[in-house]
Amino acid sequence: MPIRKLPEAPPSIHLLGPTVFLVALGVGMGESYMWPRLVLIFGPEIRWLFLIGVTLQAVVMLEMARYAMATGESIFSGAARVAKPVMWFFFITAIAVYIWPGHLSAGAAALEQITGIPWYVSGCAGLLLVGVVFTMAKVIYSLLENVLSILIGLLVVGTAVIASLVGNLQDLTSTIAGMFHFGYFPEAAMSPEWFPVVVGAIAFAGPSGMQQMWYTLHLRDSGAGMGSHIPRIRGLRHAGEEEAMPSRGFMFDTDDPAEMAKWRGWRRWVTFDALLLFWGVTMLVTISFTVLAQSASRENPDVKTLIETGEREAALTAMSDAFSSAGSPVLGTVFLGFIALIGLNATLGLFDSFSRGQADMTYNFVPGAKRFGISRLYAAFLWGVILFGILILLFGPADGPSAILDVLAFLSTFAMGAYCVVLLLVNNRMLPKPIRPRWWSNLIIGLGAFFYLGMLFYSLVQFGVVVS
Numbered sequence: 001m002p003i004r005k006l007p008e009a010p011p012s013i014h015l016l017g018p019t020v021f022l023v024a025l026g027v028g029m030g031e032s033y034m035w036p037r038l039v040l041i042f043g044p045e046i047r048w049l050f051l052i053g054v055t056l057q058a059v060v061m062l063e064m065a066r067y068a069m070a071t072g073e074s075i076f077s078g079a080a081r082v083a084k085p086v087m088w089f090f091f092i093t094a095i096a097v098y099i100w101p102g103h104l105s106a107g108a109a110a111l112e113q114i115t116g117i118p119w120y121v122s123g124c125a126g127l128l129l130v131g132v133v134f135t136m137a138k139v140i141y142s143l144l145e146n147v148l149s150i151l152i153g154l155l156v157v158g159t160a161v162i163a164s165l166v167g168n169l170q171d172l173t174s175t176i177a178g179m180f181h182f183g184y185f186p187e188a189a190m191s192p193e194w195f196p197v198v199v200g201a202i203a204f205a206g207p208s209g210m211q212q213m214w215y216t217l218h219l220r221d222s223g224a225g226m227g228s229h230i231p232r233i234r235g236l237r238h239a240g241e242e243e244a245m246p247s248r249g250f251m252f253d254t255d256d257p258a259e260m261a262k263w264r265g266w267r268r269w270v271t272f273d274a275l276l277l278f279w280g281v282t283m284l285v286t287i288s289f290t291v292l293a294q295s296a297s298r299e300n301p302d303v304k305t306l307i308e309t310g311e312r313e314a315a316l317t318a319m320s321d322a323f324s325s326a327g328s329p330v331l332g333t334v335f336l337g338f339i340a341l342i343g344l345n346a347t348l349g350l351f352d353s354f355s356r357g358q359a360d361m362t363y364n365f366v367p368g369a370k371r372f373g374i375s376r377l378y379a380a381f382l383w384g385v386i387l388f389g390i391l392i393l394l395f396g397p398a399d400g401p402s403a404i405l406d407v408l409a410f411l412s413t414f415a416m417g418a419y420c421v422v423l424l425l426v427n428n429r430m431l432p433k434p435i436r437p438r439w440w441s442n443l444i445i446g447l448g449a450f451f452y453l454g455m456l457f458y459s460l461v462q463f464g465v466v467v468s
Contacts, residue, residue, distance in 0.1 A: 001071060006252040007228045009265030012272045018218040019273035020148050021349050022061060022207045023281050034201045035286060036293035041194070042186050044178030044290055049198070051179040053205025054286075056451070058279045059444045060212050063423050063437055065270045068216035069225025070263075070435055073249035075216045075419070076361050078426035084365065086422060090210060091361050093415050097209050098354045101127065101389040107343015110336040120393040126344055127393075130351050131386045135379060137235035141221040144352055151345045156281060158338060159288040167291035175290040192463040199413055199455045206282055209412030213419055214353035217360060225266050226250045233356065236379035245363065245374055254434040263435060292335075296321065355382040417452030420445050 038046050067078050080087040101123060108123035115122070137143040189198050203209070220227035229250050231243035252259045299321045324332035359377035362369045369377060424445055427437050437445075 001249055001251040003253055004226065004229055004250040006225060006259050006262045006266070007223070009262055009269050012265075012268040014269070014272070017269075017273060017277075018145075018215065018222040018224060019061075019270075019277045020145055020152060021218045021353070022211065022215050022278055023148075023152055034197075034204055036289045036296075038198065038201055039178075039290050039293040040297055042189055044174045044294065045181040045184040046186075046189070046198075047175065047178040047286075047290060048181045048184060049202050050205045050286060052451075053202045054279060054282055056444065056448045057206035057212065058274045059441060060420065060423065060448060061215065061274045061278060062270060063427055063441060063445060064212050064216050065219055065224070065274075066267075066435070066437060067423075067426055067431065068219045068227065069266050069270065070431055071249035071251060072220055072226035072228075072230045073216075074220065074357070074360050075213045075423070075426060076357060077249065077364060078430055079422050080361075080365060081430050082422070082425045087361060087365065089418070090213065090415070090422075091358065093418070094210055094354055094357055097412060097415060098350065098385060099388050099392060101347065101393060104343045104347040104389075105393060107340040107347075110339035110343070114333055114336050114340070123393045124390045126347060127351075127386045127389050129344075130347055131383055133348075134352060134355075134382055135236045138237075140233050140235055140352060140378075141218065144348065145222075148345065148349065151341060152281070155338060155342065155345070156285055158334070159285055159292075162335065163288035163291040166295045168295075171291045171294045172287070174294065175287055178290075195463060196459050199459055202455070203413040203416055203452065206278070209415045210357065210419065211350070211353060212416075214357050217353070217356040221356075224270070225263075226252065233359070233378050234375045236375065239373055239375035239379070245370075247364070251432070254432045260434065351382060351385060354385055355379075413452050413456050417449050417456065420449035420452065424449075 108119040112119045358381040
């Protein structure tokens with residue numbers, strides 16, 4: 001890679017940045033829907049698995065950032081440097097996993113309870129809205145950062161306030177204690193019906209699937225580290241203003257003490273993001289929703305039975321009733337509105353990220369693709385996944401929005417185990433020794449690969465199922 005200067009790092013303590021994308025994806029259907037549903041069935045003690053999942057993802061985020069900030073390349077390019085078939089594996093996996101509009105469909109199910117509009121109709125309308133917004137944007141990263149920051153702020157503050165009104169001190173105490181109930185795993189969770197759902201929920205503890213890999217592209221577009229030397233992706237309407245993309249990333253001089261001092265500044269900056277903004281905000285929101293789930297079980301004692309007998313959307317109704325118990329039926333509608341907002345919020349981040357990742361790999365590794373420009377490739381993948389998502393909503397094989405979400409969650413687990421392996425190879429083989437990860441970081445990432453892939457193959461061997 002050509003050698004260039006590393007820019008000065010911004011202050012470590014900050015409010016906005018590329019982590020807003022991971023928070024938007026992390027604070028999604030896992031925290032607001034899948035985990036509260038598990039709490040309604042198995043109790044708050046099951047949350048120790050969430051603590052492990054989100055903590056592991058914080059470490060993964062730091063290690064994904066290492067390569068992206070050091071080179072200005074995505075982790076996909078790093079994977080191609082190890083072996084191009086590895087990169088193409090993720091290209092195919094992204095298409096296989098993210099044809100499922102799981103987040104939006106679950107949000108649309110909540111909207112159906114407010115408006116009566118069938119979930120697949122509002123889901124299709126939401127997909128088209130996402131496409132129009134991204135097509136009209138001048139610089140897509142800037143638009144998304146602003147929109148997602150507002151949506152996340154509304155979600156965090158709103159759920160915390162409502163949960164404090166609905167829940168009580170005992171709910172909060174049991175929620176926090178449940179995070180440290182290590183080893184708790186009820187017998188019912190080992191059934192073919194629920195074990196794959198639990199596995200998928202662990203994958204959804206924070207950003208799931210390939211979202212951590214796509215984070216490297218958001219880092220690059222934000223100008224983090226050597227990403228400052230890489231042009232940004234534009235909306236299709238402004239694709240003609242695109243600057244030429246370099247054919248490879250850049251490296252700074254790791255033998256220069258001044259450059260290494262700037263590198264340590266960038267690591268402090270992204271560590272603040274990982275520990276406080278990502279881990280902290282995700283944990284705060286899921287605590288709020290767990291308190292709400294326990295309140296819901298009091299308001300609707302039969303909700304557990306309904307969910308166990310297949311009425312999984314009953315969790316939404318029960319939690320909406322818990323909101324209403326705070327003093328007004330309007331609050332129940334507010335909760336359902338939050339779920340619909342989360343579905344749209346996560347879809348904005350997911351579809352943008354999917355299109356970025358596929359466009360990045362196509363632009364750099366498909367012969368002749370560069371003549372189209374990365375912004376046009378981005379638009380092609382965006383509208384492709386939108387149209388396919390509409391077909392899935394209207395004619396897909398899954399039975400209802402909850403089933404679509406479970407499919408997406410479990411398939412995500414496989415991608416996460418695979419990217420942990422790739423991350424170890426890229427950071428320890430492709431980076432200069434002075435900026436490679438520490439041994440303890442490699443150990444945690446290695447355990448992550450074993451954790452995700454081990455649960456996946458155990459489910460296949462033990463139960464013969466991938467999703468129930």
